[in-house]
Amino acid sequence: MVLSLVNLCAREVVSDHSSSPCWLRWVPRELYRPLLEAAFSSCRPLAVGELVQRWPERTLRVGGRRKQGQTAPNRLCIQALLLAVVRGLSDQRCALKVLDLCGLQGDEGGLGDPMGGWSLTVALCTMAVQARAAALRAQRREGERERKRFSALEREKDVKRERGPWKREKESNGHEASTGKELGLKDRERTGSCGILGEKELIKGVRRRMEMERKRETAVTGFGGSRKEAEEKDVSSEVLVHVRADLFVNARSLERFRVALSTLGPLKLQCRYLRVEEISVSSIRTLLDLLPCQGLLGIDIRYSSLGVAGLAELLPLLSSFPALNSLRLHYCNLDFRRDHPGQEDTLRDLSLGLAKLQELRRLSLTALRLPGQLRVLLSSLPQPLQILELPYLSLSPADLAYLSCSHHASTLQQLDLSENHLDENTLPSIRRLISQASSTLQHLCLSGCGLTDGLLGLLLPSLGGCWALKSLALALNPLSMAGLMDLVRMAVRMPSLRHLLYPNPLEDYQPGLPDLPSSAQLLDWPLDETTDINTTSSQLNRVLMESGRSELFLTCDLLNYDKDLVD
Missing domain, CATH: 3.80.10.10 (Ribonuclease Inhibitor)
Incomplete structure (x- = not known):
């Protein structure tokens, strides 16, 4: 592969991380892409992180089909990229709105220590949860600063209000002549009366501040809501970055994946191709319910004991994804035998379920033991494969x-x-x-x-x-x-x-x-x-x-x- 002059210069620039403060401030947005590619190819995770944290464009695509001889990005570089995306959420210089990682994963243990599909999925789930936690912490800090500013303003108003009677009485009595005894008596009387007045005004000021604080919390949280619930609602109300990737889930990562997809926050995971292994029918159903209906192009189910009945149960759920064009079933324990009662009805359900997949263009069936039933399955598909x-x-x-x-x-x-x-x-x-x-x-x-x-x-x-x-x-x-x-x-x-x-x-x-x-x-x-x-x-x-x-x-x-x- 012959490198262009821009790529050669980009490799030289990212090779020395100590010089990054000098060139990062002046680099034009057109050079961010070749610099990032050079950082990936040269395995410079620090440069990757700094470039992504201040990414100047709305979209960042990393991955896709690699050329022959080209290896997947290094694991450390991918981790640096994900951390930089979370930091960029609070960085005003970052314009990133869509992160496309489809096709990024490599083979586990491959040349150059790439990040496999399972590891990448776990890292993305962790990133989504961490982004929400960071947003909550930032919002709580901002809320605390706002409450302190509000309290300081209220205290200043109360002090001015409490000093008013003292100032007016001092001005009215400044021109009266009195003897020392009368002056002392008046001072004592004035001190006593004003002390009582100050205490009453102070109580009123405290009550007033408490009442205004209560009204403010009611306006923020609503009736019966807590401040924590209001903060979480505010964090989940706006998605800052959409992350699109091919995801791989098995029994070990199922719970983490479920939490990440059900957690609302500034990062939203979107799935292009979903691969699941060793997961029951009920768990697959749960995952499909969490996935957005738009955007899922394919599902790959492996080493799961679905059975014919389990697959017939899942197919109606797959029909709710309008763009689904690929269905792959590998070693899913589908065994059709005529001597089993009810198998004919179940196979008919399979046929009806496949008929609802309007956009299906790829069908992979490995070791499913369905001899003589190919016509029943394929003839029901509405579009040719x-x-x-x-x-x-x-x-x-x-x-x-x-x-x-x-x-x-x-x-x-x-x-x-x-x-x-x-x-x-x-x-x-x-x-x-x-x-x-x-x-x-x-x-x-x-x-x-x-x-x-x-x-x-x-x-x-x-x-x-x-x-x-x-x-x-x-x-x-x-x-x-x-x-x-x-x-x-x-x-x-x-x-x-x-x-x-x-x-x-x-x-x-x-x-x-x-x-x-x-x-x-x-x-x-x-x-x-x-x-x-x-x-x-x-x-x-x-x-x-x-x-x-x-x-x-x-x-x-x-x-x-x-x-x-x-x-």
Whole structure:
């Protein structure tokens, strides 16, 4: 990545924190963005905090899709950013109104110590609670100062009012002549009478101040309200900064998340994508009730024992979010069996619930064990899907036959059928499905589908017709070296293809592997150490060089493969 002159200068400026008082006062608002980017890339949390605390624009976006090779911001920098946002609430130089952190989180424990989704969510919840507490403290201090000023003014008025009779009597008696005895007697009488008058006036002044203070509190708090309740109401009446992010909640952070969303204050959390793990149906319902209806684009539920009945209970709640376009369910213990009483009615409820999701464009169902029921689920969706992920679903031939003829086939951009066994009976449906999606399909995953050399040979013509395909994943399929070479020769003729995840050929494994090994066996079986693995890579790269497709990335690394890098 080639840096511009502005970026190079920005890195040099933020490298020395001791000089920040010199340049922060004079830097124009147009340079705040490159300075902040330089502070993030150079891991300068102090510079991040100072820039954000006096951010000159209404909106600050940090995160989003990263370029290839670009790491997520450092954890310390993110923490400094969040602390600076809270401090900026009381800083007149800060104009921030919207903080967009969508896509900010990185992988936990990744390169450069990024902040993962769970840690970021906990930090945001803590920030919202701390901002409210700071606003309450500031309002109480201001209220105390106001009460002291009011009391001082009232005391000054009372003193002037109490001195009035003394001054008037002194002026009226100043011109009278009297003897020493008469003067002493008058002084004693005047002192006694004025002492009584002063005490009465003092009592009246105290009562008057108490009455006025009581009226003032009544006007502030209302009838029957306390001062603390009034202060909390004032703090929650105005939102100063809206914070938008992708949030990740599990059983450990559930209570903190609930408190943050139910707490009203100067910072308001808004969620773009919500991911929940290991949470019951009732807890998910509680979270959905707390989230604002506007703005939620997707929900990802993982490792939660929803059951078919639990999902049917949640779907009507999801329909209250008008912008929801993504629903992902991973390992949620959905198991449909015809011999269970009431399952037919529950599945019908699922269909009705999905029919209410008007904007749904992405549906991911992982290991839900619903064989033969794909038509019931997908046919009820009002709009065709663009992303469909069905790994580990034990799809039947009837499911694949329906999918190839459904209204979703011609609009699919991403399709994941990994770990669904394909054979001669299902291959015609797969070919028809790929042909229907040939003009729109960008990402296709058929890993672990049991594709042999013969099956792949029948499928290659259909794959070659996908001119929009950017990534193709075929890992953990029992292909020989000859079948793998045929695959690469087809791949280099696809102009849009950028990533190919290929399987290790059967020749690279140690002896003893079955003739038709499963994906689990290919994953666990050791590779032959006597065979040079680089030989396979060299042969494949030779095909790339001969065809002039050096930009096509070939890999057999299943764990580090990421199709999103091609976008």
